[in-house]
Structure formats: structure tokens, C-alpha cells
Amino acid sequence: MENSSFISQNRDEQVCFCGQILATRTSWTENNPNRRFRGCRFYGRPDACDYFSWVDPPPHPRYKNIINGLLRKANNNRNVEMRRLLKLHQIVIEVFMIGAIIVHYVF
Structure with a gap:
């Protein structure tokens, strides 16, 4: 499965593979401090997809x-x-x- 989101026909928001509007979060790990990323808003739940993409370039x-x-x-x-x-x-x-x-x- 390709790791890219698509634009919903009903909205201008990007959605993940399971059809949810992507959540934008900020990483605070040592390797990626203050780096934004997008992913499935239900990441970690059994019914969520594993969509993930960086918004910002590597620091x-x-x-x-x-x-x-x-x-x-x-x-x-x-x-x-x-x-x-x-x-x-x-x-x-x-x-x-x-x-x-x-x-x-x-x-």
C-alpha cells in the first residue's frame, strides 16, 4: 500500500487510508524535536491504519x-x-x- 493521503471530495482536508481526517502532531523525540507530522487520528487503536508522513523536513x-x-x-x-x-x-x-x-x- 502506498504511503500517501488523498484529498476528500467532500472537504479540502487530507484523509488517511481509513477515511479519517489526518491529525497533525509535533514530535518531541531526540531525533526529531519540534518536527511536525501527520497521521491517522486513531493511530494506536486496532481499527486505525498506520498512515504517517512528515510535514517538516529533517532538522x-x-x-x-x-x-x-x-x-x-x-x-x-x-x-x-x-x-x-x-x-x-x-x-x-x-x-x-x-x-x-x-x-x-x-x-
Whole structure:
């Protein structure tokens, strides 16, 4: 089967082999960061076809390095923020538990 979509006669949208309007998504893999592609909107389901095509050309290696570096940095910052929030939640829970114990023994 040829891997190309066709234009619907009723609409100007491209459709996949199973007749669904193509979904345009963005890849965030290390090899294709921020690269758009089109595919069956039901990809991964048993009744979906495996239509797939790139919208954007392959990224330049320098671009890949920059984007992947920024993504790693953002992920590290997010992890630091998550650890800070978890510590704050832990403190709130501990204060609540101490308050509950005090209320239990005082009243």
C-alpha cells in the first residue's frame, strides 16, 4: 500500500487510508524535536491504519542539539520545582498531623 493521503471530495482536508481526517502532531523525540507530522487520528487503536508522513523536513543537527539541550534544561528545572513542591507538601502534611495529634490529646 502506498504511503500517501488523498484529498476528500467532500472537504479540502487530507484523509488517511481509513477515511479519517489526518491529525497533525509535533514530535518531541531526540531525533526529531519540534518536527511536525501527520497521521491517522486513531493511530494506536486496532481499527486505525498506520498512515504517517512528515510535514517538516529533517532538522539540522545543530538545531537538534540546541532544542534537545533546552528540553533537558527545562526538564531538570521542572524536576527541581517538583522536588520543592513535594517537600512543601510533606511539611504541610506533617503540620496537619501534629495539629491532629494535639487536638486529639487536648480535647
